[in-house]
Amino acid sequence: xxxxxxxxxxxxxxxxxxxxxxxxxxxxxxxxxxxxxxxxxxxxxxxxxxxxxxxxxxxxxxxxxxxxxxxxxxxxxxxxxxxxxxxxxxxxxxxxxxxxxxxxxxxxxxxxxxxxxxxxxxxxxxxxxxxxxxxxxxxxxxxxxxxxxxxxxxxxxxxxxxxxxxxxxxxxxxxxxxxxxxxx
Numbered sequence: 001x002x003x004x005x006x007x008x009x010x011x012x013x014x015x016x017x018x019x020x021x022x023x024x025x026x027x028x029x030x031x032x033x034x035x036x037x038x039x040x041x042x043x044x045x046x047x048x049x050x051x052x053x054x055x056x057x058x059x060x061x062x063x064x065x066x067x068x069x070x071x072x073x074x075x076x077x078x079x080x081x082x083x084x085x086x087x088x089x090x091x092x093x094x095x096x097x098x099x100x101x102x103x104x105x106x107x108x109x110x111x112x113x114x115x116x117x118x119x120x121x122x123x124x125x126x127x128x129x130x131x132x133x134x135x136x137x138x139x140x141x142x143x144x145x146x147x148x149x150x151x152x153x154x155x156x157x158x159x160x161x162x163x164x165x166x167x168x169x170x171x172x173x174x175x176x177x178x179x180x181x182x183x184x
Contacts, residue, residue: 004077004078004127005127007076007077007078008078008124008125008126008127009127010072010073010076010078011072011076011078011082011125011126011127012126012127012128012174013068013069014063014068014069014070014071014072014073015059015060015063015068015070015072015126016062016063016066016068016170016171016174017126017128017170017171017173017174018122018125018126018128018131018170019167019170019171019174020058020059020060020062020063020066020068020070021055021056021059022134022163022166022167022170023058023059023062023163023164023167023171024054024055024056024058024059024062025052025055025115025163026160026161026163026164026167027051027058027160028047028048028051028052028054028055028160029048029051029156029157029159029160029163030156030157030160030161030164031047031048031051032044032045032047032048032051032108032156032160033153033156033157033160035047036151036152036153036156037153041104041105041107041152042104044108044152044153044156045097045100045104045107045108048108048111048156049093052093078124078125081121081124081125082125085118085121085125088118089114089115089118092110092114092117093111093114095110095114096108096110096111096114104152105146105149105150105151105152105155106146108152108155108156108159109142109145109146109155110142111159112138112139112141112142112145112155112158112159113138113139113142115138115159116134116135116136116137116138116139116142117135117139118135119131119132119134119135119138120132120135122134122135123135128170128173130166130169130170130173133166134162134163134166137162137165137166138159138162138163141158141159141162145158
C-alpha cells in the first residue's frame, strides 16, 4: 500500500465495503430487541454484548461467503486504525455498562452513541461518506430516544433498523463492483 486511497480500496474489497459488519451488528441489535420484548432489559444487555463479540467473525464469514477475502492485505496502514477503534469501543462498553446502573436503558443509548461514533471513523477506514450518515443517524436516534424516555425494546429495534438500512445502502453500492482487490 502506498496511498490512503489504495488502503481504503483494500479494506472495501476485503469486507464488502463494510456492509457485512453493519449486517452482523444489525443482527445483534435486532436479536437484543427480540430479547427485550420477550424477557427483560438486562437479558437484552447480555444479548447485545454477546452478539457484539460475534460481529467481526460474522462479518468475515459473510464476506467470504460473498466471494471476498474477509481479510485486508498484510501491511495495510489502516489496519492499526481498525484495531485502535476496537480498543476505544471496549472502553466505551465499560462506560455504557456503568451507566446501566443508573438506568438500564442508558446502556443502549450509550451503545448507540458509541457505535455511531465508531461509524464516523469507518468513513476514513473505508473511504465512504455513507458512514458519516450512518453514525449521525445512530447518534440522533440516541438523543431522540433518550428525550422520549424510550423502552429498551424500542431503542434496540431502532438501532437494528438503522443498521439494516445502511447495510442495504452499502451492499447496493458494492454489489455491482467486481471483486478484484483494489477495485471495490
